[in-house]
Amino acid sequence: MEYGDMSDRSLLRAGRKGDNVALEALIARYQRPLYTFLLRMVGPSGADDLFQETWRRAIKAIDRFDDRNLLGWLFRIARNLAVDRSRRESRWVPLEDGVRDPPYRSPTxxxxxxxxxxxxxxxxxxxxxxxxxxxxxxxxxxxxxxxxxxxxxxxxxxxxxxxxxxxxxxxxxxxxxxxxxxxxxxxxxxxxxx
Amino acid sequence: MSTCHEMRNRLLMKQSGEYEEGLMGPLAEHLASCAECRRFEADLAHLSAVAPTALEEDAPLRIRRIEPRSRPMPFPLSVFWGRPLMGTAAAAVFLVALLGLRAVLFRPSLPPDDDSSSLLLASLPSRESLLREWQYWMGYGAGNAGEHAHPMPLIENGWSPSEMAQQLLIFEGLGPDVEWGVEEIFWVEEPFVFPQDARAIGSSSQQVV
Structure with a gap:
């Protein structure tokens, strides 16, 4: 079975057994909404770091994840990191800073x-x-x-x-x-x- | 208004799939009679369709490195494994370090000190040197050299040597009470005759005029 066809739970199980490709497939599946959330919350300067840190923490704590809702769990980690960052910096980055060029859309x-x-x-x-x-x-x-x-x-x-x-x-x-x-x-x- | 607020909550929950089917009746009735809530529903549907695309951004970076589950061998083992000579050398260095550590950790303990303050203990040599200096200036340096030196009483007016040293520190501007004057330091009485032109004492670096 291709990794792309596997369920989150199956990918997680494989990841727990040390299958890094399965973890990468899981990351590819959810990186876009997670990164978008972080970008819109903290701006591009912090989003990249928090994005990496979210996955690092998630993979580190993967054994403790209870298989319920992976994306919710990831968002929870990301949100806590964003809040921590805002407390450290005592401010939220203005989102004008976070707006990048709009993604390319095919001219259909x-x-x-x-x-x-x-x-x-x-x-x-x-x-x-x-x-x-x-x-x-x-x-x-x-x-x-x-x-x-x-x-x-x-x-x-x-x-x-x-x-x-x-x-x-x-x-x-x-x-x-x-x-x-x-x-x-x-x-x-x-x-x-x- | 509160009905509209509640009904919009229900619309939101319906849109998120959390709304219970049994409560659909009141919502449908409300929507049939409230144009503003119908517009809210339409706007919600429009935004739900457009916003994800509008806000979406590709993650610019791949994950740098996934931490492997099976960790590599620790550095010393990975370096020395399979190299007996280097391994032996490393073991010898480790043994020597261990013996040195043991010598430091298990050396005979010092006799207990009367003065429990380590700070006071550390400062004691300087006080002793100050006392010696005091004796020198009072007995020798001020003109009473050699065997004619006046025997210096170390305890006067009930002061201990450490208190005398403390006063010397104060005199040199090192103590808390900078107002302490020369006259009060020089409490020595007859038969010692102090030179009339001597107005200051202190460390050997100070000039006596």
Whole structure:
């Protein structure tokens, strides 16, 4: 069986027995959401180090992992590292610093549509960067990690109602920022005209 | 408003797959009558579709190195394993170091000291030297050389030698009380006659005028 087809649990089991290729496959599977989360939380200067450190700690403690939700566990480690870093530096890196060039997208859509999409994505990145830390955390854990709110609440050490309220506040701000890009009632075209 | 807040919570949980099917009825009823919550639902769906792509970044670096589960042999063993001569030399060095360590750790203990303060013990030689210097200046250096030197009483006014040394330190500006004056240091009485022009005493580096 290819490593890519193996379940997290199988890869973990192989990793515990010393199969480094299995661990690498596991890392490849989750590196993108994890790195995105760290990048949006601490900026590029800290994201690389915390990304490495997250995996280092995860692999070191792999024997203690209880096989429930690997991504949630990884996000928990990453989030704690980000909080520690922010305490050390007494600040969160402004996210303008964390915004990189948007990733390359294949030009399958029409030029106008692609331009509007690019503008929308830039607006989303900027709006997320403006969110308070707790709200940004909930939003990223939900959108990037696809974690359920119970897991997010557990990671943040708050009640599920608090996590939901933070998400609502985050969405409220994002909706205001993105109002002009709201899809029209009958289709996916944007109201925004640039 | 609180109903809308609650219903939006339910929408969020529905979107995350945590919403219980049994509670769908009230939510559907609310959505049918609340345009703002319908718009919230639409925006949530739009953002859920767009945001992950917009925010996503590729990790720029591969993981530097995965720590191997089976750790390599420790340095000394890996270097000397299979090289008997070097191994023997290393063992000899280790044995010598061990013997040296043993000599340090298990040397005969010193007799117990009356003064428990190690700091005081460490400073004792300097006090002794100060006392000797005191004797020299009082008995010899100030003009009373040789056999005519006046025998120097070490205890006067109830002071111990260490207290005298302390006063000397104070006199030299090393003690806590810099106001301590010359007159108070020079408590020596007759028959010792101190030269009239001597106004200061101290270490041998000081000039007596």
């Amino acid at each position: 859509a029409a030029p106008d549509h692609a331009m509007a999409n690019r503008e929308l994505e830039e607006r989303i990145r900027a709006a997320v960067a403006e969110l308070p830390v707790e709200q940004r955390e909930v939003f990223l854990l939900r959108m990037e990690g696809n974690l359920p709110f119970r897991e997010i609440a557990s990671i943040q050490g708050v009640s599920i109602n608090t996590a939901l309220a933070r998400m609502q506040y985050a969405l409220q701000k994002l909706r205001v920022a993105l109002a002009e890009f709201r899809p029209s009632e009958g289709g996916d075209s944007h109201e925004h005209v640039s």
